[in-house]
Amino acid sequence: MVSAALRPVPEFDTPPLEAVPRRTEIALRDVSVAYPCGRSGIKTVLSGINLEIAAGEFVAVLGETGCGKSTMLRLILGEEFPTSGSVAVDGKPVRRIDARCGYVPQKYSLFPDRTVTGNVMYGPENAHSRMIGRLRPSYWRFRRQLRVKAESYLKRMGLRPQDLTKYPHQLSGGMQQRVAIAQALLMHPPVLLMDEAFSALDPSTRASLQEQLHSIWLETRPTVVFVTHNTAEALILCTRLILLGRHTEGQPARSNILLNAENPASHIPFARRAQCPEFHRIQDEVKQLAFESSSMFQGEERAEAMSAEAR
Amino acid sequence: MNLGIHPGDLVSIQARPNRLWTQSMSWVLFIVGVALYAQFSASRHKENPEDRVVPSAHQLVEGIKTSALQPAEEDDALDPGASLYQRLHHSMLWKDTVASGMRFVWALLLLVPAILLGLHMAVFPYAGAVFLRFVLFFDKIVALSLLPILFIVFGIEEWSKIMLMVIGVAPTLILDTYNNARSVHREQIVKAFTLKSSNFDVAYRVVLKQILPQIINSLRLSLKPLALFLFSGEMIASSDGLAYRIGMMRRHMGMDIILPYLFWVALLLFLADALLRIANRRLHPWYQPL
Numbered sequence: 001m002v003s004a005a006l007r008p009v010p011e012f013d014t015p016p017l018e019a020v021p022r023r024t025e026i027a028l029r030d031v032s033v034a035y036p037c038g039r040s041g042i043k044t045v046l047s048g049i050n051l052e053i054a055a056g057e058f059v060a061v062l063g064e065t066g067c068g069k070s071t072m073l074r075l076i077l078g079e080e081f082p083t084s085g086s087v088a089v090d091g092k093p094v095r096r097i098d099a100r101c102g103y104v105p106q107k108y109s110l111f112p113d114r115t116v117t118g119n120v121m122y123g124p125e126n127a128h129s130r131m132i133g134r135l136r137p138s139y140w141r142f143r144r145q146l147r148v149k150a151e152s153y154l155k156r157m158g159l160r161p162q163d164l165t166k167y168p169h170q171l172s173g174g175m176q177q178r179v180a181i182a183q184a185l186l187m188h189p190p191v192l193l194m195d196e197a198f199s200a201l202d203p204s205t206r207a208s209l210q211e212q213l214h215s216i217w218l219e220t221r222p223t224v225v226f227v228t229h230n231t232a233e234a235l236i237l238c239t240r241l242i243l244l245g246r247h248t249e250g251q252p253a254r255s256n257i258l259l260n261a262e263n264p265a266s267h268i269p270f271a272r273r274a275q276c277p278e279f280h281r282i283q284d285e286v287k288q289l290a291f292e293s294s295s296m297f298q299g300e301e302r303a304e305a306m307s308a309e310a311r
Numbered sequence: 312m313n314l315g316i317h318p319g320d321l322v323s324i325q326a327r328p329n330r331l332w333t334q335s336m337s338w339v340l341f342i343v344g345v346a347l348y349a350q351f352s353a354s355r356h357k358e359n360p361e362d363r364v365v366p367s368a369h370q371l372v373e374g375i376k377t378s379a380l381q382p383a384e385e386d387d388a389l390d391p392g393a394s395l396y397q398r399l400h401h402s403m404l405w406k407d408t409v410a411s412g413m414r415f416v417w418a419l420l421l422l423v424p425a426i427l428l429g430l431h432m433a434v435f436p437y438a439g440a441v442f443l444r445f446v447l448f449f450d451k452i453v454a455l456s457l458l459p460i461l462f463i464v465f466g467i468e469e470w471s472k473i474m475l476m477v478i479g480v481a482p483t484l485i486l487d488t489y490n491n492a493r494s495v496h497r498e499q500i501v502k503a504f505t506l507k508s509s510n511f512d513v514a515y516r517v518v519l520k521q522i523l524p525q526i527i528n529s530l531r532l533s534l535k536p537l538a539l540f541l542f543s544g545e546m547i548a549s550s551d552g553l554a555y556r557i558g559m560m561r562r563h564m565g566m567d568i569i570l571p572y573l574f575w576v577a578l579l580l581f582l583a584d585a586l587l588r589i590a591n592r593r594l595h596p597w598y599q600p601l
Contacts, residue, residue, distance in 0.1 A: 079501055097504035108496035111503075113520045113597050123506030130509065167597040187506060 024091075025191060025223040026053040026076055031085035033071055045071050046255050049085070051242070055190070056221040060234035060263075062290060063244035068255040069227045072244070073195050076225060077101050089191055099127070102184030102222070106196040109180035110168040116179050117164045120150040123187040153182045157212065174205035181213065185220065192222045198233065207274075210236055214270055231286050235265045236273050243290060259289060366567040374567030378404040383556075403556065404575065410551040412579075414469065414541055418476035419530075425481040426526055429488025434514045439489075446485050454479035455543055462548065472544030479540040480533045487529040491522040524598040527591045531584050538580055 028051040037043035045068040053059050061069045074080040075087050078094040078101075087094045089101065103109075110119045121143070125134075128142050154164060157178040168176055177197060184192060198206045214237055217224055228234050234241055243259035264282045265273055273279050320326035328336070352365040366374065382389055383403040390397075399405060432439040432446070457478060458471075465471040495518050503517045545554035553576055560568045591598070 077501065077505075079497075097501055099505055099507045101505055103498075103502055103505045105498040105502070108498040109502060111499060111517060111521070112599075113595070122503075126507040126509075126512060131511075169597065169599050183502075184505070189505070 023055050024052045025055040025057070025089065026225070027051070027086075027088045028072070028075065028082075029086050029088075031075060031082040031087060033068070033075070033080070034083045046082075046244075049255075049257060051257065051260070053223060053225065053240075055223050058217055058224045058226065058237060058239045059242060060238035060240070061225060061227045061242045061244065062229065062231060062234050062286070063255065063258075064290060065229060067244045069229070069244055070195055073193050073225060073227050076191070077103060077193055099123075099187060100190060102187055102189035102192040104177070104180045104184055104192070104194045104197045106199050109197075110176055110183070112168050115165050115167055116154060116159065116171070117147060117150050119168070119179055120154060120183045120186055121146050123183065124150075127187065150182075150186060153186055154179065157182045158208075172205075174201050174209060177201065177209060178212070181209075181216070185216065185222075188220075188222075190223060192224045194224065194226045196227055196229070199228070199230070206233070211270075213237065231283050231290065232274065235263060235279065235283055235286065236270070238263050239266055241286070243286065245290060259286070363564050363566055366570065370567045371570060374565070375571045378402065378556075378568050378571055382406075383551075385550075404572075407551055407553045407556045407572075408575070408579070410549075410555075411541060411545065411553045414473050414476070414544075414552070415537065417469075417473045418480075418537060418541070421473065421477045422481060422484055422530075422533075425477075425484050426488050429485040430492050430514060430519055430522075432485070433489045433492030434518055435510070442485075443489070446482055446489075450482035450486060454540060458543070458547065467548040472541065472549065475544045476537050476540040480536050483536075484529055484533060488522065488526055491525040491529075492518050495521055524591050524595040524600075527587055528600075531587050534580050534583055538576065 028049050031046060031049040031051075032044065033046045034042050034044040049072070061072060063069045071080060075082055076089060076094065078097040081087075092100075111122065114122065124146050125143070128146075129136070129139055133139055151161075151164060155161075159175065159178060163171065163175065168179070171179070180197070198209055201209065210233065213224075226234070226237060239262065241259060241261055241263050242257055244255045245258040265276075265279050268276045268279055316328070316332060320328070348365070349368070352362075352367050355362045355365050356367055363370070379402050380395075380398045381403060382401050383406055386401070386403075386406070389401055393401075428438075428442065428446075432442050454475060458475060461471040461474050461478070465474055499517060499521070500513055503513045508517065541552075542554035542557075545552040546558045549555040553572055557569050557572050560566075560572070
């Protein structure tokens with residue numbers, strides 16, 4: 001049996017844009033997340049979040065540090081569960097971490113004990129067979145085919161043949177993230193979750209990876225949820241922008257969706273986006289909105305902390 | 312004369328000794344130790360030529376010959392025409408090394424489940440909930456205090472000594488494996504699940520593979536406690552083994568045998584440690600110790 005992960009495609013699958021059905025891929029309904037904090041205290045991170053993401057969308061989640069961006073991602077991933085409300089991916093509730101979502105974290109995204117090719121082949125190997133199945137001759141035939149496919153993916157991601165036998169610690173941060181993206185994409189996940197995936201990279205590597213990710217997304221059209229605190233990056237990449245923060249002053253320090261809109265910069269051609277004056281104007285507006293929310297957030301958090309201390 | 316070293320370098324943190332200096336200086340304390348021993352032995356032999364407390368080089372060579380080429384007192388004497396191989400094979404040292412070595416190997420094999428328990432405790436939350444507190448408590452029990460119980464349960468034969476080694480080292484090894492497995496980044500586990508891993512794939516193909524170099528290092532550190540428990544067991548109740556022989560020779564003031572045995576044990580442990588270190592480096596070229 002040939003695994004679904006090993007469809008005979010020399011390059012990435014390329015469904016046309018309009019062919020992608022606009023069904024809801026990810027749905028968060030009235031989601032709140034609260035943690036116990038201190039003695040008998042409770043810290044609410046997210047409150048009453050309602051969000052629907054359609055298949056094939058590229059959604060960037062923006063917000064200041066601590067506003068719950070990564071928590072939202074972990075909810076979709078199934079690593080964390082909401083205190084109230086529900087999260088569904090592909091129409092099914094999320095109960096555990098599974099292969100419906102590909103995941104590219106900021107760090108530690110590769111298995112240090114595997115070579116670059118070994119890392120990329122890990123997922124499809126699991127999808128093909130379990131322990132006993134690996135003793136069959138068909139498994140080794142599958143592995144040979146898989147290696148060819150993995151190498152073509154890695155080549156496409158800009159890795160040189162001599163890099164393929166290296167271990168992750170022998171690669172630069174940018175190279176590691178390229179491998180991590182290839183590792184996730186080779187599984188053809190319907191949803192790709194990226195948590196500050198390019199935050200630790202230098203600007204030029206970051207720009208080149210953004211370009212690569214954008215072109216891959218255009219070709220394969222997975223649903224991408226891209227968490228970042230970098231406004232420019234969000235505006236360059238996404239089709240929809242979600243800004244987490246405070247609605248109004250005086251509310252308790254908990255995040256809600258402050259902005260959920262089509263990316264106003266998406267009509268600017270990708271190659272010119274970062275240089276366009278209009279892009280910078282939009283960026284400034286979003287930044288301003290984020291800044292206002294962040295100052296409110298910090299002020300309220302400080303006030304909450306002080307009152308907790310006084311109690 | 313220019314030695315390529317400035318006297319100030321000897322106490323400088325920023326000194327960069329070259330390879331020749333590093334190699335030479337690593338032997339200095341051995342040479343000083345041998346010289347002091349020879350001096351002390353010579354002074355004692357000047358006062359009493361029959362002194363057995365600090366044997367001379369000649370006495371030590373005779374002691375080595377006796378232990379490596381002659382059978383133990385309790386065994387039958389060898390045919391005078393026996394070959395060197397037969398002499399080595401039936402010698403006291405070989406017999407004791409095999410006896411202690413077998414106990415050591417059994418104990419190491421029985422420590423494998425301890426490693427797996429530590430792994431499961433770290434990876435499977437319910438296993439952790441059941442075992443962690445118990446192992447933490449058990450770790451504080453002085454293993455030697457269990458010796459009478461072990462003698463009652465397992466008798467005074469092999470198993471009591473092997474179990475003493477296992478019980479003495481297992482809790483530490485379990486907790487060490489547990490801590491190492493817990494320190495595997497959460498991102499790795501999440502990533503593995505998104506790549507269609509099963510629970511056992513994550514435990515064995517992701518976590519265990521990543522912490523194996525650290526487990527081997529823990530085993531290296533456990534070699535000495537293992538030897539310590541082995542020696543305790545053998546000295547109390549045994550009819551062969553390296554520690555048994557050292558205990559026997561102590562009664563006869565046989566320092567000419569005790570000293571070669573002592574260095575033989577140290578050499579064996581040093582070689583076992585080196586073997587594990589080299590194997591670790593070869594098997595895990597990706598491992599980057601902190």
